[in-house]
Amino acid sequence: MKATQTQLQTLLEAGQFDAVQTWLEPMLSADVAEVIDELPETLQAVAFRLLPKNDAIAVYEYLSPRVQQALLEDLKNPDVLDIIDRMSPDDRAHLFDELPAKVVRRLTLQLSPAEREATALLLGYPPDSAGRIMTSEFVALRATYTVEQALARIRRLADTSETIYTLYVLDNARHLIGALSLRDLVVAQPEQILQDLMRREVIYLHTHTDREQAARLIQRYDFLALPVVDSEQRLVGIATIDDLIDVIEAEDTEDIYTAGGVQSRGEDYFQTNLFAVARKRVVWLFVLLLANTGTSAVIKSQAALLEQVVVLAAFIPLLIGAGGNVGAQSSTVVIRGLNTGEVRPEQMGYIIAREALAGLLLGVLLGVMVTLWAFVLQRSWGVALAVGISLVAISLLAAVAGSALPFLFKALKLDPALMSAPFITTAVDVLGVLTYLKVARLILGI
Structure with missing residues (x-):
């Protein structure tokens, strides 16, 4: 992909726009978006303008939020409105989440009435809910339809639907x-009636279902989409697998950042300026720094022992390092x-x-060595026995703390990832x- 980006950049800088269009034509939308993302900012809008309109809409949905916002500023207003208006409602809602409120209000007012209503509906749901990531572009059928009628309806709506492989009655x-x-x-x-063919037991989501739970459901049942219903069991949208894969990636990224002691708000970490990066890290580092003063206090309180047997101090890094790793x-x-969901809160006693x-067991094996x-x-x-026995005790303590504290945070309605390796250590x-x-x-009788 790097070679493609370099060749495309060379063609753009040379003004060979026909060659650029020929180059991009056979590429998939996601690949085109990746190439444009890697171009210098001055060439991104040029490359995007060379795309056919229908292709441009598909590519725009795959671009990173940073490039999407830059293109909004570079493109002429009518072009922007046409792209925004023809985006799928869930992708448009995701874009609006990334834009300043003033820009969102201006763009919303200039959408067509139908698209404005669809976008307002999605933006009205909580950010982490299934309602926020669903799309209203789906095929709905009646139980009294024949197969022939259903297929005719699918043909009419296929171009404007997110998916036609799963159908709802x-x-x-x-x-x-x-x-x-x-x-x-x-x-x-062709003459069969849908009510004789359909499955009546349907796995579905509520509009306020947490999006992470929605992702687990679609993963568990291997569906391409899940229907989303309101409080009165009316179908209002579908959550598709492509959006829920993005949810899984976002949640995993957040957990990894949290486990590493880095604050995360969902933005691209590597596109954030250095002052914001420092602010994200310094909070947890400051908390850990204060917590580590406890170690200094303990060592100071035992200064008399260490003065008599100085060699004991040499094994402190080994012991706390091993204990931290076990925890x-x-x-x-x-x-x-x-x-x-593999571990449930009611399993706490067994897991601990x-x-x-x-x-x-680990402590005994390591302690002997x-x-x-x-x-x-x-x-x-x-000294040797003091070190070995301490390692057994520390390993046991670390394992109990490492397994119990995440359950405690879960019970307190906090993210268990907060009780991560830095805190356990x-x-x-x-x-x-x-x-x-x-x-x-x-042991030493001191």
Whole structure:
């Protein structure tokens, strides 16, 4: 793709626009959008203007929000309005989420009445709901239709529908009463009635269903789309797999950022200026810095012990590092399980007990090796045993903390990813050092 972008840039700079159009014509919309994204800003609008209008609309929906906004400023108003008006409602709503409020108001007022109503409907739902990502462009059928009538309706609406592979059957009040696939129609006899073909048990979403839950449902059942109904069970839209894949990616990105101690608001992190990047990171780093002062306080409180057996200090990094790693492993598997639904809150006791046993086993295995290594280095069984026994205790403690704290955050209605590796490591540092020095004092009799 980099070679394509370089060749396209060369053609644009040379003014060979016919060659550019020929070059772009066979490419898929997503690939064209990626190439335009990588072009210098001065050439993005030029390349976009060379696309046929129908292709331009499809490509625009794949462009990054940053480039979409830049094109809004560069393109003439009639061109912008035509592209915005012909976008699918869910993609238009996503674009409007990224634009300043003044620009959204101006564009909304100039949309056609039907598109304005469709966009206002989507923007009226909470940002993280299924209603916000659904599209109203779907094929609805009546139970009394014959197969032949249904196929005729699909032919009329195919060009303006998001998908025709999943079809929904409504009653006269637009209540969802069944569903069937295009395959069902194709293999049926023309005179058959839809109510005899449709599935009456339909998996559906409510408009206020969390979009992450919607993504899990479509993943679980391998659907191409899910119907979205309002509080009165009327079909108002469909959530398609392409939008829900974007949801999964966005949620995973947010969890990864949160687990790394980086604030995330959904924007492109690598397009954010450095001052904003520093602001995102400094909050968690400051919290962790304050928490780590606990480790310093513990070491200071045991200064007399360390003065008598200075060698004990040499093993502190080893112990808290190993404990932090064990805790991070436990927290990672529990957080991931909670986010995917594989682990349920009612399993808390079982999960914590399981991780505690795993931590104890790991502690014993590592403790034996560390004890022998410490004796080789210091020739003191007292110090070696203090290090080995402390590692067993710290591993057990870290595993329990790493598995229990995400459940606590879940119960408090907070994102379990907040209780991520940096926080677990910091907590284990404080408790681990305290445990180590207390064990050393008991074994060495100081």
